[in-house]
Amino acid sequence: MRLQPVQRNLDLTTSLPPHEVAGRVADFLHELTHRPTTTARTGIVKAGSRLAYRIFGGVMNAGKKRLPMIVSWSITENGSGSGIHLEMKSDEGTYGFATRWHYQAYEQRFTQLERDLQSRFA
Numbered sequence: 001m002r003l004q005p006v007q008r009n010l011d012l013t014t015s016l017p018p019h020e021v022a023g024r025v026a027d028f029l030h031e032l033t034h035r036p037t038t039t040a041r042t043g044i045v046k047a048g049s050r051l052a053y054r055i056f057g058g059v060m061n062a063g064k065k066r067l068p069m070i071v072s073w074s075i076t077e078n079g080s081g082s083g084i085h086l087e088m089k090s091d092e093g094t095y096g097f098a099t100r101w102h103y104q105a106y107e108q109r110f111t112q113l114e115r116d117l118q119s120r121f122a
Helices: 018-033 050-056 100-120
Strands: 007-014 042-047 069-078 081-090
Touching: 007 100, 018 042, 018 069, 018 081, 018 100, 081 100
Parallel strands: none
Antiparallel strands: 007 081, 042 069, 069 081
């Protein structure tokens, strides 16, 4: 049975030009995925590991940091600055059921990532 994905959307505005915003978003995504990430204005990347999530779960630190997710972003020119739209969605695969710990782990991780991204544009 496919679980209802946990999802978080984030919209930010900044006075930085789009090319600089793209660089900061790429740095954020590189730290998240540990893989080189393009500095494009739009894109989708997969982060985390389904295997690590199945072994360590979302409760242990080793599992929390590697929650499987799909992150998509778009950067738009916004007058004298830029707008950023980021969507994070769980990608845990098929399970028979979900517990509250499952949803709580994703909500906590998404909140942490949201704060991290916001601090890059503060």
